[in-house]
Amino acid sequence: MDYDVSLRIDYRYSLPTAQGQALVRVEPLDVPGVQAVRDLRLVLDPAPTERRMFRDFFGNHVTALAWDMPVAELSLDLRFSALRTAVPPPDVSARLDRLADSIAALRSLSPDAPQHCLAPSRRVPRDAGMTAFARAALRPGMTALEAVLAIAARLHGEMRFAAGATHVDTPAAESFARREGVCQDFAHILIGCLRSIGIPAGYVSGFLRTVPPPGQPRLEGADAMHAWVRAWVGGDAGWIEIDPTNDCHVGTDHIVIGYGRDYDDIAPVRGALRGAGRQDSVQRVDVSVRG
């Protein structure tokens, strides 16, 4: 599927600092055989006084920006085209009770090593409620992949998608307790559940196509940037991606920006722009099929 994607985010800071800095992670990855990005353009207003690019540990594209003046309003305008190829879900997976051995057999700290996504992270601390929820979905003899699908289905069944029910800094545990939230919460909660039973799980930031294929329902979360989960289900299968907000495999309707352990690793904008004041932001996303 070939897409034209546009993203615009407008930030407003009530008490900007004298100088501003930000790290922006919105430029999508090229994923060989899965996703090819072209014609990318990222415009910042006001124009920054410094702009440099680098790749972070996980390989994500990072744009480092600095302004030598207070920035009370910032807008970010991203456009690109992406060709997305369907990936069939794996048909093999390690048995859940053997997964720990498979992980331990991997002697690597490389960015795609599952070990990075096993321990609690800042946005996904250990949570007894999530552990109990995950365990309740398990059946003896399950593969890791079956466990992921079962937990994601259970979560989707109990959680209500509610735009505006939570904000970007709402703890996952709070959203989980209320059983409602946005895609970021769905992703963090599923990550917490999976890690609690020993399945490495990380956060994926990206986009959803805005208008569904004919005859299919519109996907939740298409009006803004989206987030889902990747889970490591064994040495042969490796990472699979699943969208808990829509309880579906990640296929050609999704476009990946990048990967991390949780939101903090791949937040679209991490800034030091404001003092004690408030921050408001408005996002507009359009993901349309070319042609």
Add this chain to the structure above:
Amino acid sequence: MNDDGTAFAAHPYLSGYSPGSGAADEVFDAAGRMRPAWQPFLSMFTGFSPDEVRQRFERGDQYLRDAGVYFRRYSGDPLDARQWPLSHVPVILDEGEWSTICDGLAQRADLLEAVMADLYGPGTLVADGHLPAELVAGNPHWLRPMVGVRPVGGHYLHFLAFEVGRSPDGNWLVLGDRTQAPSGAGFALENRMATRRIFPEPYPRSYTHRLSGFFETFRESLGRLAQAPGGVARDIGLLTPGRANDAFFEHFYIARYLGMPLLEGEDVIVEDAEAKLRTIEGPVPLGLLWRRIDSEFADPLECDPTSRIGVPGLMQAVRAGNLALVNALGSGVLEARAMMAFLPRIARVLTGAPLALPNLATWWCGGAEERAFVQANRRRMVVGPALATDLPFGQANDAGAPGDDAPGRGHVGQEAVTLSTTPRWIGDGAAGRLVPCPMTVRVFAARTADGWRFMQGGYARVGPPGDATALSMQSGGAVADVLVVSQRPVTPPSAPGGEPQSVGAAPRRRAEYAALPTRAADNLFWLGRYVSRFEDTVRLLRALHLRIATTAASGDPLLDAMTLALDALGVPADKPLPAHVIAVLDRARDCAERVRDRFSVDGWVAIDDLVRTAHDLAPRIGPGDDAARAMSVLLRKTSGVSGIVTDTMYRFSGWRFLSLGRALERADMLAHALSRFAVPGGQAGMLDIALEVGDGAMAHRRRYALHASEASVMELLALDAGNPRSLLFQVEALHDLAAALPNAAEAGRPGPVLRAILPLRSALEVAQPETLGSDALTRLRSDLAAISDAITGAYLR
């Protein structure tokens, strides 16, 4: 002295000293013989009467109090600074034994450097199976942004501490590695100063290796590391998390001792991937930060985004190779308990040799065999979180311990070592005696051009008798000096001590010529303002209460006028010492504490004493005479502060900002008082109030052989350039101070601050008493506000 050390061992202080079986003791070896290093000391000590012991210990405590040594208890109260818990009896170690320890630790330091370089570089230890990936990837102190980054100068580790203890077989063990941002070296210096006051005798004094030299050498190393390419010197700073940190004392102590500025995150900015110090002269390139904040908080953009103590963009300067950090970011990864399970093998792999000094036997429960072993030997083990960084003694506090469950991948089992004991003085008066108490020793190592250099002595933590779980100060442990002694005098007894100067000593010259950090200037400026505002408000309150004391009738117009004048300052005269006034003083103390590295010990003690006195007096004083006398006490103490602080500060930029603040606030308060009490048409008695508030009653009597008139008061308090408390005098001072600041002139013309001051100065110089009505005084106050804004705009942003 008896050669075999038995005669005085029967002394009451020592006769009950019985180290437990199953533990080593510092005084007595395994055969029960007194170690030679202790003999001369205990021989001397047992010669002191209980009274003399008490007096000597008190000398040491007095020193620590005077020096202001404290540690912060984490309680939320900014005044909760606890007395330094010195165990007055030092730990004495023979130099031969010490050098064995240091040799072992030098090897370990090199090993840690190699492990660090691998964890942030090629990762071969994990690839080759010498270290499980999950212990690295799951460790919150392993910083992903540092992977692949080469540290400036090629080394990651520069300043380390090791926690060592003596095991029951008499040999030394490493209990923990402190690689993140080790503390205690500054406290060790202060312990030594106190010990020398307690035991000034030739033994141990002349036979003890000096602590000094260690820091000087390290300072030189830092200077080299801070250089820009081409050998250009760049600034160095000590980065502190701030006043709330338990070791803040040490941060400003070391900063002052080594002549480097004490910096907080907001002092540093990053521009074009270069770290710069914000100073009153603009950004100055910074070559090195000795960080006392944990790596995770160093850069909110790339590490913990909630950090408010870091520097946004710091990682970019590090990545570009433009800034050295001591130690490199991410060094905390080496502190995990689980590392000790693998270091013995890694030592063989990387160096081909076993660890010269073993570490605490540790088993990671991720392996089936190890797990079974730990489970089978549970009673001889401390089982705790694999990635914990504290010592495995606070068993009860190990939140992540598995309890009765089987240990798993997240746990380590560590051999439960019984620590050696060292004497601590317990009991008062005649009941006082030496009691064996468990201890650990912290050893400090610094990287120099000639390799690792060790502080010759150190810092011991001593628990209560029989309780090795309460070693930390936070839980009631004490600290002791560690003396490394030689059998021969180290320096001739007559030589002036090569020991470090105390905190009160003059800072190194370097720092005086470095540009003043903006935050320091800002705090000094406001310290000056708050102290003056407090002082002049208290003068007004004293004038009020002196009259309340002698006025029977309420509704007295003079009292009303004074209450209104206080109201106009935002001070409700509801209580003799209103909370508002105390708050001004608290703010002054806050400002002072933020720049404590710039004060003498006496200056700080004077401020602290003033604040405590005010808090103490406030709830106890009644209106009238009682309050007036209390105000006099506070005014005397305030003069003490002003005198000590301003007279002892070097006449450089810092002092100028402090003085600018004082002069501005004094001028403003004076203009306010004059507009209320010295303009024509006032009540009888008002001029006296003006003279009291303006501190000019004496001068007026001397200069004018007549009753006060509006003209005489206005002339003295506003226009007399010879009166150090007059308005004109303050404005002249503002001018002279501002003219001496950097960039005071722009291209030969007065800069913005001088441009704000000059018209006011000219106007006052030519003014006549009768032209200074209340309108003119109100205008003058807004001119002063404009000067304050100009100072802020030009230097403090």
